[in-house]
Amino acid sequence: MDIHHLKIFFEACNEKSFTKAAKKLYISQSAVSIQIKKLEYTLGLQLIERNSKNFKLTFAGKELFKMSQDVFEKISRMENEMKKILQYKKGKISIGATHNIGEPVLPRIMIEFRKNNPEIEFDLYIKNRESLVKHLKEGTVDVALMEEYFIEDKEIKVIETEEYPFVVIAGNDIKDYKELMELPLLKRDTVLTNKYLDLFEKIIGFNLDKRITINGSIETMKNLVKNGLGFAVLPYYSVYEEITKGTLKVIHSFEKSEDKFQIVFVRENEDKEGITKFVEFLQNYKINRTLFTEKKIK
Known part of the structure; x- marks a missing residue:
């Protein structure tokens, strides 16, 4: 042929x-x-x-x-790898992440990774999950970090990381759960958001009827909450910086967390030095920081 x-x-x-x-x-x-x-x-x-x-x-x-x-995905991976070697005279890795991880947490991960591995060059890609899998198979991306996603492909290896919790966040002026009855819920229409919203309604004892659907990124959600438009249920890792700075407030943290990140890469690249170091770093990296022990509102 x-x-x-x-x-x-x-x-x-x-x-x-x-x-x-x-x-x-x-x-x-x-x-x-x-x-x-x-x-x-x-x-x-x-x-x-x-x-x-x-x-x-x-x-x-x-x-x-x-x-x-x-066949042509493998050829594409070979071509991309050779381009990296030609350009940098040594191995270079390309790191991908979904928007929900890439925007709030990937910069912190890469800063710490570089401190520990200054010799490794890298590029960053922020894409949706489907695009990341495609870029992995073509060799444009070497390792991807994403929320749980079923990948039915024997060439792709998936490693689950730690579980991450969800929290309910609002502006600093909210003092009581009852105040939420008059405040719109800013809602991203995802399975995880719906799960934690149902649980939160059971905890507070009333329905959150005022809702605004947000078809945007987590960064958009946070800025709307900061400006007093409403409150939201978000992954804790995505609001850690704002909580630390005091620009947002955790009004409820869920005790049970069963949702995980995934580290995804092509199996045949598993033994490459740069990829191995990055995967090991991610496995040991604590994306979650200890939730504040400050008293939450009731």
């Missing part, structure tokens, strides 16, 4: 169009068609249904596309 022919087939499948694949590969549409026909001849199988108005793969075509994805 000619890898060049497979690449053309792969891009045609990705684009679902001979025309778009030709444009991406800087060749003619007829060249795309000819090379795919050569691949079919070599395999003795039809890969694309020629009588369909739309781009449609045969069963063999679907299976080959699925397998070729793994």
Whole structure:
């Protein structure tokens, strides 16, 4: 099998169009068609249904596309690794994190990591979980830190870190739970948020009917709370700095925490020195800081 022919087939499948694949590969549409026909001849199988108005793969075509994805992801990882070595003359790691971890906590992690490992160069990527997994497989990102996420891929290794608690936060002027009846709840529509909100309503004995849905980052939520728009339920790690500075107040901390971070990386990179050091550092790093023992409101 000619890898060049497979690449053309792969891009045609990705684009679902001979025309778009030709444009991406800087060749003619007829060249795309000819090379795919050569691949079919070599395999003795039809890969694309020629009588369909739309781009449609045969069963063999679907299976080959699925397998070729793994091939070109590995090639992409090799190319990215060689680029790092060419540019820096030594290993360099790329660290990824979801927004909810990357914005509030990753800077602190990287500052401490650099103090302990000044010889290791790194880049940072803040993406959503789906993008991080894609970048891991392509080699753009070496290690990713994210909230719990089911990844069904044998090439990807997942290590769970410590559990992290959720807290209810508000401005410093809130003195009593009853005041929350008149204050809007700023709510991110996630499974974890809903779980802890249900638990909090049982604890305080009344429903939190005034709600504003926030389709934004945790940083947005914190700024809205600081400015008195409402209160919120958030992971404790994301508000640690504000609590320390006294710009936000923990009005309730949940005793039970069963939610975890994940360290995610490609198995074949497990033994690389920079990745090994970073993973070991993360496993020993305490993202949670001890919750303040100050008296909470009642």
